[in-house]
Amino acid sequence: MHFKARAGQKLADVLLQENLGKAKSKFVGMRAKAIVEVDDFEATREAGKVLRNRALDDLDLWLEQFEQQATRRGANVLWARDGTEICRLVIDIARRHGVKKVTKSKSMLSEEAGLNLALEAAGIQPVETDLGEYILQINDNEPPSHIIAPVFHKSKEEVSALFARTHQRPALTDIQALTREAREVLRPHFLSADMGISGGNFLVAETGSVALVTNEGNGRMVTTLPKVHVVITGVEKVIPTLEDLATLMRLLPRSATGQSISNYFSLLTGVKKPEESDGPEHLYFILVDNGRADMVGGEFAEMLRCIRCGACMNHCPVYQTVGGHAYGWVYPGPMGSILTPLFTGLENAIDLPQAATLCNQCGVVCPVKIPLPDLLRRLREKQMERRLRPLKEILALKIWAWVARHPGLYALGTRIAVRYLKWLAHDGVRNDRIRILGMATEWTRGRDFPAPEGRTFRELYAARKGQA
Amino acid sequence: MRVGLFVTCLVDMMRPRIGFAALKLLEAAGCEVVVPTGQTCCGQPAYNSGDRESARALAIKLLEEFESCEYVVAPSGSCAGMIRTHYADLAGESEALARRMAALSSRTYELTDFLVNVAKFDKVPGDYQGSITYHDSCSGLRELGVKTQPRALLAQMPGVALHEMEGAEECCGFGGAFSVKFGELSAAIAEKKCDCIRATGSDAIVGGDLGCLLNIEGKLRRMGDDETQVLHVAEVLAGDAKGAR
Numbered sequence: 001m002h003f004k005a006r007a008g009q010k011l012a013d014v015l016l017q018e019n020l021g022k023a024k025s026k027f028v029g030m031r032a033k034a035i036v037e038v039d040d041f042e043a044t045r046e047a048g049k050v051l052r053n054r055a056l057d058d059l060d061l062w063l064e065q066f067e068q069q070a071t072r073r074g075a076n077v078l079w080a081r082d083g084t085e086i087c088r089l090v091i092d093i094a095r096r097h098g099v100k101k102v103t104k105s106k107s108m109l110s111e112e113a114g115l116n117l118a119l120e121a122a123g124i125q126p127v128e129t130d131l132g133e134y135i136l137q138i139n140d141n142e143p144p145s146h147i148i149a150p151v152f153h154k155s156k157e158e159v160s161a162l163f164a165r166t167h168q169r170p171a172l173t174d175i176q177a178l179t180r181e182a183r184e185v186l187r188p189h190f191l192s193a194d195m196g197i198s199g200g201n202f203l204v205a206e207t208g209s210v211a212l213v214t215n216e217g218n219g220r221m222v223t224t225l226p227k228v229h230v231v232i233t234g235v236e237k238v239i240p241t242l243e244d245l246a247t248l249m250r251l252l253p254r255s256a257t258g259q260s261i262s263n264y265f266s267l268l269t270g271v272k273k274p275e276e277s278d279g280p281e282h283l284y285f286i287l288v289d290n291g292r293a294d295m296v297g298g299e300f301a302e303m304l305r306c307i308r309c310g311a312c313m314n315h316c317p318v319y320q321t322v323g324g325h326a327y328g329w330v331y332p333g334p335m336g337s338i339l340t341p342l343f344t345g346l347e348n349a350i351d352l353p354q355a356a357t358l359c360n361q362c363g364v365v366c367p368v369k370i371p372l373p374d375l376l377r378r379l380r381e382k383q384m385e386r387r388l389r390p391l392k393e394i395l396a397l398k399i400w401a402w403v404a405r406h407p408g409l410y411a412l413g414t415r416i417a418v419r420y421l422k423w424l425a426h427d428g429v430r431n432d433r434i435r436i437l438g439m440a441t442e443w444t445r446g447r448d449f450p451a452p453e454g455r456t457f458r459e460l461y462a463a464r465k466g467q468a
Numbered sequence: 469m470r471v472g473l474f475v476t477c478l479v480d481m482m483r484p485r486i487g488f489a490a491l492k493l494l495e496a497a498g499c500e501v502v503v504p505t506g507q508t509c510c511g512q513p514a515y516n517s518g519d520r521e522s523a524r525a526l527a528i529k530l531l532e533e534f535e536s537c538e539y540v541v542a543p544s545g546s547c548a549g550m551i552r553t554h555y556a557d558l559a560g561e562s563e564a565l566a567r568r569m570a571a572l573s574s575r576t577y578e579l580t581d582f583l584v585n586v587a588k589f590d591k592v593p594g595d596y597q598g599s600i601t602y603h604d605s606c607s608g609l610r611e612l613g614v615k616t617q618p619r620a621l622l623a624q625m626p627g628v629a630l631h632e633m634e635g636a637e638e639c640c641g642f643g644g645a646f647s648v649k650f651g652e653l654s655a656a657i658a659e660k661k662c663d664c665i666r667a668t669g670s671d672a673i674v675g676g677d678l679g680c681l682l683n684i685e686g687k688l689r690r691m692g693d694d695e696t697q698v699l700h701v702a703e704v705l706a707g708d709a710k711g712a713r
Contacts, residue, residue, distance in 0.1 A: 007650065007652075007653050317638060321641075321653060321660070356643070357641060358606075358643060359638075361637075380518030384517070393517075398522065400513070402522075418482075442650070443686070444651075445651045445655065446687070447655045447687040447690045448687075448690045450686055450689070452482045453482070453484055453485065457484035461488075462505070
């Protein structure tokens with residue numbers, strides 16, 4: 001099913017529409033307030049762009065340095081080409097350490113890999129501990145609809161009903177009480193898990209560290225309580241220095257949730273030392289390509305700067321109207337409409353690059369200044385080159401463009417068209433609108449088509465010139 | 469000042485009166501206005517659909533028609549934005565063409581931006597009796613920085629009361645071909661815009677881009693709102709719009 005069909009379902013989903021309406025302005029308003037705290041947020045965005053570019057320009061070198069530094073501190077750095085390799089590596093690690101249960105904090109890479117299903121199939125129990133991800137897991141492994149707020153699409157009432165059903169307890173309505181209930185259910189899992197899996201917001205090359213930005217504290221428990229910690233993240237997440245991290249941390253929480261700083265910020269380096277009381281005995285990094293390496297140095301390389309804040313989707317009129325599931329894969333919104341075709345194949349996401357008004361509400365809020373509309377347009381060009389758009393659409397475009405290059409013909413065509421449209425608009429009562437437009441029924445499905453005046457500017461102008 | 473008026477294909481077909489209002493305003497600002505008769509479209513529909521070849525051909529056509537003008541002015545932030553911010557991208561390998569495109573781009577303006585910042589226009593000829601709310605079109609706002617210019621001009625009209633709507637800078641859902649590729653979705657976004665417009669209780673919604681205005685008008689009428697006027701800022705400034713009061 002393509003985006004358009006899914007979007008249609010989402011538009012017809014009354015409950016979802018209500019939930020999206022309530023959630024819409026929250027992140028937008030909070031970001032707007034938070035960016036004012038930084039003396040010059042625009043200059044910080046520029047700095048973020050520059051430093052991400054510097055990291056990506058020599059990605060191989062920084063990754064090598066990261067590997068050396070992390071290894072020196074007792075970690076194992078592994079490389080995965082795709083989702084299948086992620087799953088294989090994680091299951092190997094789990095088997096090596098006799099792991100029966102895994103606690104997870106949020107990781108979009110594990111979504112790319114479909115890791116939970118693979119773990120279950122291998123007889124290992126994955127337990128999502130991010131509240132949103134936990135809700136989705138107990139709801140029959142529903143996919144997240146937002147990269148930082150996985151249950152963006154759900155109401156408190158839906159969660160309440162789900163908890164009551166799953167936990168066999170009376171339904172609660174208060175969010176704090178619901179959270180307490182989740183905490184009670186999750187606590188034994190934290191204490192009994194043999195392995196923790198997390199994502200990584202940034203990898204710092206000079207120290208071999210992973211930076212984690214979370215709000216619930218579950219990340220701390222997942223990464224420090226079990227004896228094994230596995231970090232899964234994309235190769236593009238590496239940055240050279242802690243100084244770079246400081247700059248990006250001025251951008252990330254503000255752009256994502258409108259927070260000056262997230263509730264928890266962890267910088268994890270190496271395995272537990274003999275004199276330390278907690279931390280994992282075994283630390284693994286799985287650094288993933290899954291389509292990223294092909295983007296390096298190419299025409300979509302700017303997308304690799306992305307720090308996964310979600311601001312583009314929060315500010316997107318399309319995302320706000322249909323939610324994240326309409327996009328069909330792991331990443332929704334403008335960044336998803338670019339990443340999905342690049343990661344899964346242009347021909348597998350034919351609607352996504354088109355599903356944008358190019359309003360650039362995303363581009364102006366992106367903390368690392370990715371020109372998202374330009375990249376969407378470039379994907380449209382690729383679709384054209386590969387003839388991936390419907391023939392009817394390509395032909396219409398070519399014919400129109402050819403006529404527009406021939407002013408005499410264009411003048412004649414438009415004279416006829418406006419008269420025809422004006423005639424169509426007469427319905428006996430009014431003549432200012434067309435209710436159903438045969439040549440563009442898509443337009444009139446949800447709105448009228450205002451009638452033209454009935455003469456073109458060029459005719460009227462010529463007439464006026466003639467009189468003068 | 470010799471100004472080339474780029475009427476835009478939508479105004480040419482749908483609302484010639486906006487073209488004449490723009491002409492009147494430019495002349496009132498003391499410009500010598502030329503209207504190249506062979507003009508058609510800036511190429512944006514092709515460019516945004518991924519048809520770079522057609523977009524380039526149309527860009528070269530427009531360049532040749534308007535290059536002799538001191539300025540190019542369009543009653544549209546979207547078309548002016550296309551010329552100003554994207555033509556350079558269409559020049560391709562040819563350095564000579566790139567130079568000509570860059571020269572044209574730097575002389576191209578959206579109407580209200582030109583009137584305020586180049587012509588320093590302070591004698592708005594028309595008046596309008598009524599309350600309005602202003603929709604900031606995406607390209608004008610985010611590509612060209614058109615925000616205060618139309619408001620500064622409207623403020624010169626004593627009969628106009630401006631009531632800002634919530635989310636004035638948010639997209640109306642038009643998006644060119646998007647509006648016919650994803651009609652239902654486009655109209656759903658337009659509905660939110662129309663709700664914000666109606667919440668201000670204004671007599672008219674005014675904007676600087678006909679694409680957005682047709683989208684908004686079509687949605688308002690479908691929602692059963694026959695009262696709210698939908699006007700281009702040029703019509704209001706020129707005094708061509710009949711006031712609500």
